[in-house]
Amino acid sequence: MPIYVYGVVAADVTVPAEDRGLGPVSTVTDGRLTAVCSAVPGDPLGRRRELRAHAEVLSDLCRLHPVVPFVFGTVLPDEERVRDEVLRRRSSHLAAELQRLADVVQMSVRLVPDEQRLLADVMASSSGLRSLEAEVRRLPPAAAQGQQLRLGEAVAGGYRDWVSRLADAAAGRLAEHARDVRLEPLTSPEGDRQAAFLVTRTGLSEFLRAGGEVAEGMQGRMVVRITGPLPPFSFLAVEDGAGEPVAARR
């Protein structure tokens, strides 16, 4: 049966054998390393419960133990290949990553702007925009198109600027409680922002407290959604084994 691999932990970690949706969790161990696995009937994968299983198994483990997470959908033909291709071939890289990321987890933060609220702020902050808007109102609709476009462009620019600056301030504030940060590219026209923070296990409550303060400071302009802990998905080092058909993808 093909073997699904969630990730790798140190060999001395006790991995609970629960079934979270991809089949009962099992392990394959070689030397210092243990691959956390499930035997799966085969592809295709990607249903909701399977995605959840991947996230949950890894999330549960990373609360207490260092974990190198694998990308969703990693399946090898059998246990032997897990031992060879994963644990033996990459043992030094995996062991180094487990050590480097021993005391940290990843927290995902999404900032969701309230457009109406921010547009009001943008308008209130600029007399130029307000007079342009008044002009648009005054003109008959047929004559106002050019002005309306200009207004929209200016407002869009102002909105992006506000969202960026609020998001940067929020990220900066949260980064004080993190070892590292990855800002994700803009994900939607409305300006949702997402960032991943590398946080020590012992600093989690501080991080969440800071998240609460940021959320309060926003006063509804942006909703702050924090998800985690996850293993450090976004902070893995690229494997440097030249010639190996492998890479940690960013």
Added chain:
Amino acid sequence: MTVATQSSSGYLQRPNPSGLADVIDTILDKGLVIDAYIRVSLVGIELLTIDARIVIASVDTYLRYAEAVNRLDLTDTETKGLPELLEGMTKGGAKNKTSGAIEGAKDKFEEMFGGGDSDDDSKDQDGDDERAGAKPRPRRRRPPARKE
């Protein structure tokens, strides 16, 4: 997804069982990759690729913004200047506590799979309905999102 405490105060949404929507990109895109050929085919990944990725700066967008500000009733809105706001945030805005419901940010995942049920019992749902509820969407690669 995972932290036991669920906060319901202010505008912070703590980790909760619906967090999958926010980590979906992470678990699909990040993490160690073993040889690509071993990766199995992934059902429904096209369904998971969230559509609104392109940051559009177009005439349509501008007109939409123009109309949006047109509808605003500015006399009625209490606003704060940006510097003031940033100040409040970095100083810890707890003293400015505003009451208000947490905005129900949509769980896109839920939306896409059409299942409005609680995530806790996801094990009850079996295979096919998960696919059946999903609307087919054209598979598309994520365009390189534009940074500002």
